[in-house]
Structures are given as C-alpha cells and as structure tokens.
Amino acid sequence: MIRHRLPLGLLTALVLTCPSRAGAQTRDGFLNPPPAGNFLTTDASTGGLQLGYEHRRSFADEAGMVVLRPSTLAGIGFGDAAVAGDVRFLFFNFGLTAGYRQVWRTYAPDRSVEVTRQYRLDLDARKASDNQGWPFGEARLRLAVPMDRMALVINHAVRLEGAPTNSYDWFHSTIHDGGTLFRVDATLFARFPSIGAVGPLVRYLDLSRNGRREGEWAFGFTFGTNPGWVKMKNPDLFLFQLLARPGDERFGIHLLRSPVFVLIAYRLTFGGE
Numbered sequence: 192m193i194r195h196r197l198p199l200g201l202l203t204a205l206v207l208t209c210p211s212r213a214g215a216q217t218r219d220g221f222l223n224p225p226p227a228g229n230f231l232t233t234d235a236s237t238g239g240l241q242l243g244y245e246h247r248r249s250f251a252d253e254a255g256m257v258v259l260r261p262s263t264l265a266g267i268g269f270g271d272a273a274v275a276g277d278v279r280f281l282f283f284n285f286g287l288t289a290g291y292r293q294v295w296r297t298y299a300p301d302r303s304v305e306v307t308r309q310y311r312l313d314l315d316a317r318k319a320s321d322n323q324g325w326p327f328g329e330a331r332l333r334l335a336v337p338m339d340r341m342a343l344v345i346n347h348a349v350r351l352e353g354a355p356t357n358s359y360d361w362f363h364s365t366i367h368d369g370g371t372l373f374r375v376d377a378t379l380f381a382r383f384p385s386i387g388a389v390g391p392l393v394r395y396l397d398l399s400r401n402g403r404r405e406g407e408w409a410f411g412f413t414f415g416t417n418p419g420w421v422k423m424k425n426p427d428l429f430l431f432q433l434l435a436r437p438g439d440e441r442f443g444i445h446l447l448r449s450p451v452f453v454l455i456a457y458r459l460t461f462g463g464e
Contacts, residue, residue, distance in 0.1 A: 285332055327352050364434070415430045436450045
C-alpha cells in the first residue's frame with residue numbers, strides 16, 4: 192500500500208509506494224498491498240538519492256503486514272538517516288519514524304526576517320547558509336480505501352522537529368519553527384491499469400511560526416505508474432507530485448522561483464522471493 196517518506200514529499204512523505212510483485216502487474220499496481228520478504232529499494236529524485244532496506248512480514252492470512260525499514264538519503268539541501276516501522280491491517284496503517292537530519296543549507300535568520308524564496312536564493316549566491324543538524328520523529332496513521340477504479344488515501348501525521356526557529360523545511364517546502372507539526376494530506380486516485388493512477392492532492396499543515404500556531408493549505412496532484420522501463424522481478428515505480436500555494440513568497444523550492452513543490456522520483460526494488 193502507499194508508502195511514506197520519499198525526499199521532500201510528502202511522499203512522502205511523500206507519499207510513495209511499496210511496489211507489488213511483478214507478473215500480472217498493471218501500471219497502477221503500486222496501489223496494491225506489497226509482497227512479503229526482504230527488499231532493497233533505491234530512489235533517484237529531484238530531492239536526492241535514497242537507499243532503503245525493507246523487511247516485510249505478513250500476518251492474518253495476508254490481511255496485515257509489518258514493515259521495518261532503515262534508510263538513508265542525500266539531497267541538494269540536506270541528508271538524513273532514519274528507521275521506520277509500520278503495521279498495516281486491512282485499510283489502516285500505523286507507523287513510527289525516528290531519525291537525524293543534517294541540513295547543509297540551513298536558512299534560519301532572526302524572526303524579524305522573512306525567509307522568502309528570494310532570501311534563500313540570495314544566501315545561496317553568497318554561500319552564506321548554515322550547516323546544522325537535529326533529530327526528528329514522526330507518528331502517522333493512514334487510511335487507504337480501494338473503490339471501483341478509484342482509491343482514496345488519507346494520511347495523518349504528527350512530527351517532532353529539532354529545527355531552529357524561523358527555518359526552511361526542505362521536507363515540507365515551507366517555513367516554521369522547531370517543535371510539533373501536524374500534517375493531513377489526501378489523494379483521490381483514478382486508476383488506469385494501462386497507464387497508472389492520478390488524482391488531486393490536498394495538504395494541510397498545522398505548524399508553529401513566530402511563536403504562534405498557523406494553518407497552511409496546499410493543493411496539487413499526484414501521478415504514479417509502474418512503467419516497466421527496467422525489466423525486473425519487482426516492478427519499477429515512477430512518481431510525479433506537485434503542490435502549490437499561489438501568492439506565498441515563502442513556500443516552494445526556491446530554485447524553481449515559484450510557489451510550487453515538485454517531486455519527480457524513480458524507484459527500483461531488488462530482492463524478494
């Protein structure tokens with residue numbers, strides 16, 4: 192079923208999937224429950240490179256699954272290492288993640304300074320960003336409801352970030368203080384077996400800014416497919432995700448010079464029975 196944690200995702204996150212076994216695999220098969228076994232996953236994306244190991248064990252006649260996953264990521268602005276554990280039963284998934292993030296492009300000025308995209312670009316031009324690291328953790332609950340030619344995926348997450356105040360979050364592509372962050376995102380996928388799955392995406396964050404709680408909405412879409420570009424026992428996965436907040440000078444990947452977050456990712460999975 193849909194996976195968490197790809198760089199800057201949502202996907203993660205970032206919503207990403209654990210691909211199913213090949214064979215009768217269709218291009219929308221990434222929305223199906225994954226097979227049990229031990230797997231090595233490799234991701235290349237606009238966020239960076241990620242390597243993960245997954246131990247998946249099914250239970251209750253394959254109605255449920257336990258997944259343990261250590262992983263490491265290196266991106267343009269940060270790198271991290273984390274350990275995640277998830278338990279899925281029927282339509283529900285509960286998971287925990289703990290890790291450490293080193294942000295070699297930290298943008299965290301005094302609270303009186305607006306950390307806009309242009310401000311971040313100016314710091315990059317002067318090579319004046321900081322290099323800081325901090326621990327993070329996440330607890331999440333996911334509801335995935337299959338329907339006729341559709342699939343609804345809703346993620347709820349609580350994150351604890353040791354980030355400095357008024358800092359740019361590469362993972363969520365926005366500005367907030369360290370501490371507790373609440374995230375809800377939902378995608379309604381339309382499934383096309385010969386193409387993949389696509390649907391609108393909405394994300395809501397409850398976060399701390401300048402010492403007070405604020406809410407932030409972002410809207411976009413997600414497209415995923417098992418394209419078959421590399422012929423393997425486990426199907427490959429391609430993901431395109433876009434989130435936007437028109438008019439918000441703080442939101443988005445500043446290298447794109449617009450209030451958008453874009454994730455393009457490609458995954459290869461090795462191992463299994």
